[in-house]
Amino acid sequence: MNLTCDGVRLEVSIFGSGDPLLILHGFTGSAAAMEPLAERLTGHRIMPDLIGHGQSESPSSLDPYSLTNISRQLTALLTQLDTSPAHVVGYSLGGRVGLTLAINHPEMVSSLALIGTSPGIADADERLQRLKSDRVLADSISQKGIRSFVDSWVGSPMWTSLQSQLTPQQWAESLRQRRSSHPLGLANSLRASGTGAMPPLHEKLKDLEVPTLLVSGEHDQKFREIAEEMVMKLPRGVHRVISESGHATHLEQTDATATEILEHFGCT
Numbered sequence: 001m002n003l004t005c006d007g008v009r010l011e012v013s014i015f016g017s018g019d020p021l022l023i024l025h026g027f028t029g030s031a032a033a034m035e036p037l038a039e040r041l042t043g044h045r046i047m048p049d050l051i052g053h054g055q056s057e058s059p060s061s062l063d064p065y066s067l068t069n070i071s072r073q074l075t076a077l078l079t080q081l082d083t084s085p086a087h088v089v090g091y092s093l094g095g096r097v098g099l100t101l102a103i104n105h106p107e108m109v110s111s112l113a114l115i116g117t118s119p120g121i122a123d124a125d126e127r128l129q130r131l132k133s134d135r136v137l138a139d140s141i142s143q144k145g146i147r148s149f150v151d152s153w154v155g156s157p158m159w160t161s162l163q164s165q166l167t168p169q170q171w172a173e174s175l176r177q178r179r180s181s182h183p184l185g186l187a188n189s190l191r192a193s194g195t196g197a198m199p200p201l202h203e204k205l206k207d208l209e210v211p212t213l214l215v216s217g218e219h220d221q222k223f224r225e226i227a228e229e230m231v232m233k234l235p236r237g238v239h240r241v242i243s244e245s246g247h248a249t250h251l252e253q254t255d256a257t258a259t260e261i262l263e264h265f266g267c268t
Contacts, residue, residue, distance in 0.1 A: 002055075005076040008064050010048045011055035012077065018043040019110075019265075020083035022074065024094025026116075026248075027194075028153060028178040028186060030054030034091070037250040040258035043087065043265075048077060050097065052185025060184065065192035067199070071101040075108050085110040087265055091250055092116045093189070096198060102212075103204050112212040113261045116223045116247045119230060120200035131196030138187040138194075146186070150178045161219050161246025165253075174251075205233040212237045213264040215257060217245035238264070 001012045013031045021043040023034050031047035031054060038045050049056040051064055051073065063069060074097070078084040088109050090098030095117025102109040121127040141149045154163070154175065163171055191197065212234050214227040218241055231239040240260045245252040 003077060003080060005073040005080065006064075006069070008051050008059065008073050009057040010051070010073065010077060012049075013047040014045065014081070016043055016045045020044045020046060020078070020081075020086035022078065022083075022086045022088045022098075023047045024074075024088065024090040024097050025050065025053065026092035026094055027189060028053070028150065028181055029091075029094075030177060030181075032177060033174070034089075034094075034250065036254045037089070037258055037261075040254060041089070041261060044083060046077070046081065046083060046086070048074070050094070050189075052189040053181060056185075058182040058185030058188070060188075062188055062192040065188045066197070067097060067100040067193050068104060070097050070193060071104050074101055075105050078108055084108045087111045087113070089113045089261060090115065090117065091248070093193065096120070096193075096195070099201060099208075100198075102210055103201060103208060106208075106210060109210050111210055111265060113215065113264055114212065115215045115249055115257065116217070116220060117214065118195060118223070118226050119202050119205060120198040121195055122200050122202050127196055127200070129196075131194070134190045134194035134196045138190040141183050141187045141190075146181060146183045147179050149183075149186070150175060150181075154178070158220075158247050161217065162248045162252055165245075166251070202233070205230060205237075206235065208234055209236065211264065213261065214239040215249055215260060216241055217247055217249045217252065218243050219245065220247045220249075223247060 088098040095114035216224040242249040
């Protein structure tokens with residue numbers, strides 16, 4: 001299904017019935033990448049390809065790619081479908097989008113489940129360095145091509161655990177899906193909604209009243225530590241660590257991740 005949401009065409013997959021559940025993928029991903037998790041969850045599942053990803057629009061202007069504007073697009077999506085407030089599950093970039101949505105539009109969100117998610121970078125100098133790094137990466141997509149970029153992206157240590165957990169066929173399909181992304185969409189996503197461009201949300205966490213589950217992998221030390229810091233600030237936050245998993249717990253330990261999310265929804 002293709003819907004125009006706040007002026008941006010989004011491809012959206014919808015299935016199931018019951019309480020609305022918005023499921024948001026990570027950078028270089030798409031709704032298809034979240035299907036293994038979505039199939040193990042319950043409810044009226046709404047899975048958009050975020051702007052610049054999958055079959056959704058990849059405009060040339062950077063403005064629509066900001067996290068604030070992506071949250072407006074998702075607000076428009078939920079309003080069109082008459083499915084708010086919704087439970088929101090977000091992974092990595094999708095988690096940062098979900099967190100921004102909950103903070104900017106709390107009336108749209110009944111609960112959050114965030115996998116491998118950061119509230120941004122608090123230190124201004126570090127944030128600027130990350131912004132510069134993201135821009136260099138974005139430029140490399142047009143310079144070297146999408147295949148070279150994806151191969152370099154998944155070659156980082158963050159993805160070692162995921163590759164070891166997937167079958168060769170699953171890993172090949174993951175690469176195929178990432179390489180099918182729109183080069184301009186991915187580049188603009190890095191430039192405008194990468195962690196370096198994200199307004200830090202650390203000070204706003206204390207005002208987030210929706211029940212929030214933070215999920216991190218046992219071997220994902222960076223994001224496990226981020227979650228431990230976040231949960232101290234969240235009024236209704238809990239942190240669960242998934243054993244034998246790295247960053248992408250929803251793909252590495254899908255059943256365990258789904259169990260934690262379903263338990264969280266059951267308590268809200």
